[in-house]
Amino acid sequence: MPGFTFGAASIALAALQAVPASAFWRMGCPGRLTLERIDPLFAPGSVSGHVHTVSGGSGFGFDTDYDQLRSSACSSCPIKQDLSAYWTPKLYYMSDAEGSSFEDVPQSGEGGGNTGGMTVYYLQRGEDLNNITAFPEGFRMFAGDPGQRSKTDKYEAPGEAVSFVCLDYAAGSSRHLSIPNKRCPQGLRAQVFFPACWDGVNVDSPDHKSHMSYPIGNYDNGPCPASHPVRLISIFYEVIYSVDGFDNRWWDENQHPFVFAQGDRTGFGFHGDFINGWDVDVLQKATDECTNDSGNVEDCPLFDLYSGDECQACRLPPSVDEPITGKLDSLPGCNPPTNGPDYAPQQPCNTPAISTPEQQFTDMTDKGWEYVGCGKDGGPRTFQGGVYFDGEMTVAKCMDYCAKEGYSYAGLEYASQCYCDVDYQVPDRAPVEGIFGRCAMNCGGDSSEVCGGPNALSIYRACDDGACNNNMFTVNGTGSNNRPRALQSRSEMILPERSFV
Numbered sequence: 493m494p495g496f497t498f499g500a501a502s503i504a505l506a507a508l509q510a511v512p513a514s515a516f517w518r519m520g521c522p523g524r525l526t527l528e529r530i531d532p533l534f535a536p537g538s539v540s541g542h543v544h545t546v547s548g549g550s551g552f553g554f555d556t557d558y559d560q561l562r563s564s565a566c567s568s569c570p571i572k573q574d575l576s577a578y579w580t581p582k583l584y585y586m587s588d589a590e591g592s593s594f595e596d597v598p599q600s601g602e603g604g605g606n607t608g609g610m611t612v613y614y615l616q617r618g619e620d621l622n623n624i625t626a627f628p629e630g631f632r633m634f635a636g637d638p639g640q641r642s643k644t645d646k647y648e649a650p651g652e653a654v655s656f657v658c659l660d661y662a663a664g665s666s667r668h669l670s671i672p673n674k675r676c677p678q679g680l681r682a683q684v685f686f687p688a689c690w691d692g693v694n695v696d697s698p699d700h701k702s703h704m705s706y707p708i709g710n711y712d713n714g715p716c717p718a719s720h721p722v723r724l725i726s727i728f729y730e731v732i733y734s735v736d737g738f739d740n741r742w743w744d745e746n747q748h749p750f751v752f753a754q755g756d757r758t759g760f761g762f763h764g765d766f767i768n769g770w771d772v773d774v775l776q777k778a779t780d781e782c783t784n785d786s787g788n789v790e791d792c793p794l795f796d797l798y799s800g801d802e803c804q805a806c807r808l809p810p811s812v813d814e815p816i817t818g819k820l821d822s823l824p825g826c827n828p829p830t831n832g833p834d835y836a837p838q839q840p841c842n843t844p845a846i847s848t849p850e851q852q853f854t855d856m857t858d859k860g861w862e863y864v865g866c867g868k869d870g871g872p873r874t875f876q877g878g879v880y881f882d883g884e885m886t887v888a889k890c891m892d893y894c895a896k897e898g899y900s901y902a903g904l905e906y907a908s909q910c911y912c913d914v915d916y917q918v919p920d921r922a923p924v925e926g927i928f929g930r931c932a933m934n935c936g937g938d939s940s941e942v943c944g945g946p947n948a949l950s951i952y953r954a955c956d957d958g959a960c961n962n963n964m965f966t967v968n969g970t971g972s973n974n975r976p977r978a979l980q981s982r983s984e985m986i987l988p989e990r991s992f993v
Contacts, residue, residue, distance in 0.1 A: 493991035516789040523568035526808040532556040542753035551574030553968025561769030565926025566806035575769035600732035605946035626776035636699035636763025641832025653711040671759035689716035710920035755827035857960035866929025868921040879911035903949035
């Protein structure tokens with residue numbers, strides 16, 4: 493197995509040692525940053541046409557640029573030097589052929605307070621493996637076509653750059669160019685390979701595609717055309733959906749019951765978006781030197797890594813006031829299911845405006861408590877004073893208990909637990925500015941309130957009357973202010989007819 497070459501040694505041996513043809517690293521993003529109608533590529537500053545599932549840096553938002561991503565406080569992906577944003581359309585289940593109702597299909601790893609993520613591959617490919625360029629600052633691109641509903645020529649984009657794998661570890665997994673009409677015991681993996689040939693000038697283009705090209709003759713390798721001569725490092729997305737949870741709910745044995753968020757029943761319209769948030773120098777150095785074929789990010793000593801819990805805590809609250817999960821009467825936006833083969837452009841649609849991000853706390857300032865944020869818990873406990881468990885827990889019950897016992901901090905956890913203290917007994921578990929945290933469990937006594945999460949504390953602090961200020965979380969491009977979303981007025985807007993996202 494080829495090993496790494498580093499520093500002076502790599503320079504001295506550059507002429508002798510080529511990058512292995514199979515060199516790559518696989519970055520599993522265990523958490524999801526957000527899930528909503530958001531797409532700063534095609535719908536900057538507005539609500540996009542369909543729902544996307546997003547992973548990456550917390551600087552992401554309805555308006556996102558390189559500097560904002562580089563200022564991220566965290567990422568739902570593990571490499572700390574990579575604060576890029578990665579997103580794809582959400583998959584839904586259809587209750588019948590007419591689309592009477594829909595349900596979101598969980599991503600692999602979802603449940604128990606965790607969100608599902610994705611895997612991003614970085615691959616060193618091309619004719620000259622020692623001359624691969626990192627994504628420059630400000631770089632962004634798009635792969636696939638949301639309106640596609642039929643197979644395209646193999647050598648034309650998207651061609652085979654979009655594909656699916658029906659995961660079956662017993663009988664053998666199978667690859668398809670569309671969503672297969674068969675059950676997948678270990679889930680359905682949606683995949684998209686991005687173009688890797690750059691024009692060398694433009695970090696973006698109006699369609700977010702023209703500055704890039706696939707190699708000549710194939711989507712994943714080969715020489716670059718003269719129009720796009722610069723070979724960039726290749727990226728490839730995988731998103732696994734737990735379609736096996738719907739195995740007993742197929743309403744037609746001859747066709748699958750799934751649809752992507754833009755109304756795509758075929759899968760030919762699967763697509764991916766990317767905005768670079770890398771420390772470019774680190775990415776270039778990793779491209780040149782991290783040439784192990786193991787795929788493990790841990791094998792590249794250039795990378796500092798977030799833990800899985802840190803990735804799960806990196807989330808953005810929704811800023812579009814509409815249901816997108818659970819049982820739905822229609823797909824969010826105006827996205828009637830279509831089976832092809834005709835192209836299906838996005839239709840103009842009335843949609844709610846972007847509002848203030850949903851806050852995961854209850855306003856207790858009138859009782860002399862302010863929300864500090866979502867902190868972490870573990871062993872030993874973050875708060876080691878009073879303890880109060882109640883299956884009918886509410887935020888007010890916890891505040892009342894801690895106040896009565898003489899404590900100035902109150903933390904709610906696992907929907908039913910309340911912990912109190914005068915200060916943090918483990919200081920590094922305090923909420924961190926810019927990190928939303930894993931506090932997303934409804935209180936046992938009031939489902940409209942949030943009472944922490946798994947090893948996550950919704951933390952409140954006693955404050956002087958008149959000087960209480962809740963910690964309001966903000967998201968780029970929302971005009972976040974100091975009012976909870978429930979108090980924000982809603983307005984209607986029309987998406988332009990040309991929009992196809």
